[in-house]
Amino acid sequence: MLWYAGKRFLQMIPVFFGATFLIYFMVFAVPGDPIAALYGDHPPAPGVIEAVRAEYNLDKPFIVQYLLYIGGLFQGDLGTTFSGRPVIDVMAQAFPITARLALLALAIEAFFGIIVGLVAGLRKGKLFDASALVISLLLISVPTFVVGFVLQYVFGIQLGWARTTVSGAAPWGELILPAIVLASVSFAYIVRLTRASVADNLGADFVRTATAKGLSRRRVVTVHVLRNSLVPVVTYLGVDIGSLMVGAIVTEGIFNINGVGGTVYRAIRLGEGPTVVSFVAVMVIIFVLANLLVDLLYAALDPRIRYAK
Amino acid sequence: MTNPETVSVSSDSSNDETPLLKIRNLEVGFETQRGLVPAVRGVDLTLYQGQTLAIVGESGSGKSTTAQAVIGLLPGAGKVSGGSIEFEGHDLTQFSDAQFAEVRGSQIGYVPQDPMSNLNPVWSIGFQVEEAIKANGIAQGKEARQRTIEVLQEAGLSDASERLKQFPHQFSGGMRQRVLIGIGLSARPKLLIADEPTSALDVTVQRQILDHLQTLTRDYGTSVLFITHDLGLAAERAEQLVVMYKGKVVESGPSRAILENPQHPYTQRLVAAAPSLASRRIQSIKSAKSTDDSVRIFGEGSLDEALIARAATREASADEDLIKVSNITKVYEIRKQGFRKDKLLAVNDISFGVKKGTTTALVGESGSGKSTVAKLILQLESLTSGNIEFDGKNLAGIKGQELLEFRRRVQPVFQDPYGSLDPQYSVGNTIAEPLLAHKLGTAKERYNRVSELLDQVSLPQAARHRYPGELSGGQRQRVAIARALALKPEVLVLDEAVSALDVLVQGQVLNLLTELQTELELTYLFITHDLAVVRLVADNVCVMQGGRIVEAASTDEVFENSSNPYTQELLEAIPGANITLGA
Numbered sequence: 001m002l003w004y005a006g007k008r009f010l011q012m013i014p015v016f017f018g019a020t021f022l023i024y025f026m027v028f029a030v031p032g033d034p035i036a037a038l039y040g041d042h043p044p045a046p047g048v049i050e051a052v053r054a055e056y057n058l059d060k061p062f063i064v065q066y067l068l069y070i071g072g073l074f075q076g077d078l079g080t081t082f083s084g085r086p087v088i089d090v091m092a093q094a095f096p097i098t099a100r101l102a103l104l105a106l107a108i109e110a111f112f113g114i115i116v117g118l119v120a121g122l123r124k125g126k127l128f129d130a131s132a133l134v135i136s137l138l139l140i141s142v143p144t145f146v147v148g149f150v151l152q153y154v155f156g157i158q159l160g161w162a163r164t165t166v167s168g169a170a171p172w173g174e175l176i177l178p179a180i181v182l183a184s185v186s187f188a189y190i191v192r193l194t195r196a197s198v199a200d201n202l203g204a205d206f207v208r209t210a211t212a213k214g215l216s217r218r219r220v221v222t223v224h225v226l227r228n229s230l231v232p233v234v235t236y237l238g239v240d241i242g243s244l245m246v247g248a249i250v251t252e253g254i255f256n257i258n259g260v261g262g263t264v265y266r267a268i269r270l271g272e273g274p275t276v277v278s279f280v281a282v283m284v285i286i287f288v289l290a291n292l293l294v295d296l297l298y299a300a301l302d303p304r305i306r307y308a309k
Numbered sequence: 310m311t312n313p314e315t316v317s318v319s320s321d322s323s324n325d326e327t328p329l330l331k332i333r334n335l336e337v338g339f340e341t342q343r344g345l346v347p348a349v350r351g352v353d354l355t356l357y358q359g360q361t362l363a364i365v366g367e368s369g370s371g372k373s374t375t376a377q378a379v380i381g382l383l384p385g386a387g388k389v390s391g392g393s394i395e396f397e398g399h400d401l402t403q404f405s406d407a408q409f410a411e412v413r414g415s416q417i418g419y420v421p422q423d424p425m426s427n428l429n430p431v432w433s434i435g436f437q438v439e440e441a442i443k444a445n446g447i448a449q450g451k452e453a454r455q456r457t458i459e460v461l462q463e464a465g466l467s468d469a470s471e472r473l474k475q476f477p478h479q480f481s482g483g484m485r486q487r488v489l490i491g492i493g494l495s496a497r498p499k500l501l502i503a504d505e506p507t508s509a510l511d512v513t514v515q516r517q518i519l520d521h522l523q524t525l526t527r528d529y530g531t532s533v534l535f536i537t538h539d540l541g542l543a544a545e546r547a548e549q550l551v552v553m554y555k556g557k558v559v560e561s562g563p564s565r566a567i568l569e570n571p572q573h574p575y576t577q578r579l580v581a582a583a584p585s586l587a588s589r590r591i592q593s594i595k596s597a598k599s600t601d602d603s604v605r606i607f608g609e610g611s612l613d614e615a616l617i618a619r620a621a622t623r624e625a626s627a628d629e630d631l632i633k634v635s636n637i638t639k640v641y642e643i644r645k646q647g648f649r650k651d652k653l654l655a656v657n658d659i660s661f662g663v664k665k666g667t668t669t670a671l672v673g674e675s676g677s678g679k680s681t682v683a684k685l686i687l688q689l690e691s692l693t694s695g696n697i698e699f700d701g702k703n704l705a706g707i708k709g710q711e712l713l714e715f716r717r718r719v720q721p722v723f724q725d726p727y728g729s730l731d732p733q734y735s736v737g738n739t740i741a742e743p744l745l746a747h748k749l750g751t752a753k754e755r756y757n758r759v760s761e762l763l764d765q766v767s768l769p770q771a772a773r774h775r776y777p778g779e780l781s782g783g784q785r786q787r788v789a790i791a792r793a794l795a796l797k798p799e800v801l802v803l804d805e806a807v808s809a810l811d812v813l814v815q816g817q818v819l820n821l822l823t824e825l826q827t828e829l830e831l832t833y834l835f836i837t838h839d840l841a842v843v844r845l846v847a848d849n850v851c852v853m854q855g856g857r858i859v860e861a862a863s864t865d866e867v868f869e870n871s872s873n874p875y876t877q878e879l880l881e882a883i884p885g886a887n888i889t890l891g892a
């Protein structure tokens with residue numbers, strides 16, 4: 001198991017270099033001159049543009065730019081934004097907020113998704129199941145921003161239970177409503193996944209055997225159906241950690257949250273290579289780590305999976 | 310289970326005793342969109358304390374449904390729509406879920422069919438047994454752990470205490486079935502329902518486990534409701550038989566009486582088709598000292614007379630070997646923890662020949678290497694060492710056009726008629742596919758060839774447009790045979806080709822294969838674990854064990870005077886082999 005985890009960590013190295021290289025290249029390939037764009041309609045004094053270019057290494061060939069960036073990275077220097085702020089400071093400010101938001105959303109979708117899915121699976125074809133299916137279909141098909149605006153209007157404006165926008169520090173309490181919005185689509189998928197998995201396992205031979213042993217229905221469901229049904233759900237949750245961080249862009253926009261989404265969006269528009277690449281690289285690492293976590297959780301849930309090699 | 314002579318088998322003579330289980334006019338149906346589809350239609354059955362009763366029938370006969378109704382475990386859409394199931398005077402059909410939970414395990418034990426799917430893969434063996442012990446209030450805490458070990462030891466797992474923490478996938482099929490038997494008997498129930506408890510296991514394992522089950526239930530005085538499709542097995546293990554057909558009981562009574570004098574035409578067909586019994590029939594035709602009895606029992610039947618006659622009068626032909634296997638070995642490398650590798654000797658230096666127009670059977674239990682030999686001959690796996698010659702030509706390094714030509718002449722038919730046909734391909738396309746792959750004929754010619762093949766395997770022409778999902782197991786296997794025959798091959802490699810089929814269907818397919826062999830001068834390499842079937846179809850037999858051929862001889866020699874202890878063990882294990890006839 002340790003051996004397996006170690007191997008997976010080593011695999012992150014090529015993934016990291018590959019991802020940063022590709023992203024750097026894509027930012028580089030975006031047409032237009034970011035420095036010229038900075039000054040808009042009022043061109044600066046001659047020589048200034050060249051000087052700024054040299055400062056950000058934009059005058060050098062692509063590969064040199066990339067190597068300089070990577071070199072700085074190893075010295076703890078992620079470069080600066082065009083406004084002169086070190087990228088690392090921007091990250092330290094944005095990531096915790098988005099991480100809080102994503103974790104809250106993950107907890108909400110996992111907890112409620114699994115419960116609703118389990119009950120729907122156990123009562124397949126009944127009213128609860130049918131309603132759960134209809135609601136999940138609605139959540140999947142309606143765009144997030146619509147859900148966001150509706151909740152914002154109902155809970156923020158009509159009922160006054162929550163703030164419609166989140167303050168700069170974004171404490172946990174203020175993030176609950178945005179987290180619900182962010183979780184809505186994944187919640188719907190988890191309900192469907194759990195429901196199908198539970199309904200499937202209910203018909204399994206070992207569940208019949210468990211019942212034949214004389215176990216109560218409650219024990220059969222919690223011990224023999226639920227644990228087996230969680231394997232696909234856990235996979236989904238793992239992949240979702242990444243999508244939640246990325247997908248936060250829309251939600252962050254609606255609730256005016258200063259998180260990763262908005263920052264990356266602005267950086268892309270400005271063509272700030274180092275900022276974009278640094279943020280995306282961290283996200284790639286989060287993705288890979290989440291996948292590793294899922295694989296290890298797999299082994300905990302299903303003893304047939306053993307990572308010996 | 311006890312000696313039939315000492316037990317009063319007629320239910321009428323036991324009137325003073327109240328039956329343990331009394332089923333009267335039981336009706337069970339499955340709800341579908343087209344209304345209630347009946348599965349069990351008016352079944353009557355009586356089982357007394359300490360007795361063993363077997364329900365015999367093919368799949369779809371309602372035998373398992375009847376058993377599931379008794380323990381209240383009908384699958385989702387199933388429900389009892391009439392009649393009564395009295396267990397110790399209480400009508401189980403009126404029980405609530407909570408009442409059933411009381412009875413299950415403690416009063417009525419259950420041993421399911423497939424040991425592979427009936428243990429929860431994510432919990433340890435110890436956990437799953439202990440759970441049953443605790444739920445039925447047999448013991449709690451430390452005592453329960455102790456009891457778990459005892460239960461498993463009684464079920465035949467001698468090293469139970471060390472293996473408690475292991476998971477189902479670390480146990481063999483036979484071991485898992487022992488665990489399931491342990492669970493079923495853990496609370497010493499009065500009635501044990503054993504639903505085809507060994508049909509997924511090798512014959513010798515099957516025999517050991519049934520012997521063990523028999524000893525346990527006799528010691529505990531447990532009544533057993535035994536569900537099986539194998540008449541020979543049922544007659545050997547139960548004193549009472551109930552034969553079911555399409556949801557109805559067509560015949561019931563003492564096993565011996567039914568076997569010797571089946572009344573209902575369906576029972577007569579079952580008796581006739583059971584390979585285990587037919588094998589004895591051949592014996593009685595062959596041996597001059599055949600008594601009146603055995604002729605009476607086995608004289609008539611639906612396993613083709615020609616098949617039996619052929620089996621009774623076969624002689625080894627003297628031609629050259631069509632397939633000649635010399636000293637072949639196959640080693641698989643299995644990765645172990647870290648970088649170590651283990652070598653698995655799947656086939657260990659074996660040699661044999663198959664003569665043209667004959668049937669050679671490779672017999673052995675799972676893991677004996679028989680299927681690997683088939684793959685090696687079919688050129689689906691590469692040899693580690695040795696030689697395989699086909700029609701005088703060494704197959705080593707054969708490729709391209711030559712390999713294609715070899716594949717045309719040697720075709721396989723595999724075991725699972727459900728898995729080996731593409732569900733998205735119509736029957737016509739499936740059969741025509743080899744023709745396309747070898748670019749033979751025009752569309753019109755291929756169409757005609759498919760018609761011809763459908764005739765040969767006795768499928769209606771309309772089957773051409775149907776899909777595998779719409780066909781029965783036997784029909785699918787006919788399609789698989791038709792596909793194999795499409796290229797007019799000379800050899801068919803039949804890897805457990807009839808093992809998954811019901812006994813009557815199996816009989817039909819065996820008949821078909823025999824007819825085709827005569828008609829098309831085919832050579833068969835017949836791979837099976839079932840010696841009874843071998844007796845019917847094979848000219849020569851190679852018995853395999855642990856990658857080696859332990860005995861190779863003509864079928865008659867193997868069955869009449871084999872000296873090999875392993876062969877004898879296999880012969881002993883044929884269900885029904887121990888039924889003494891003519892008493």
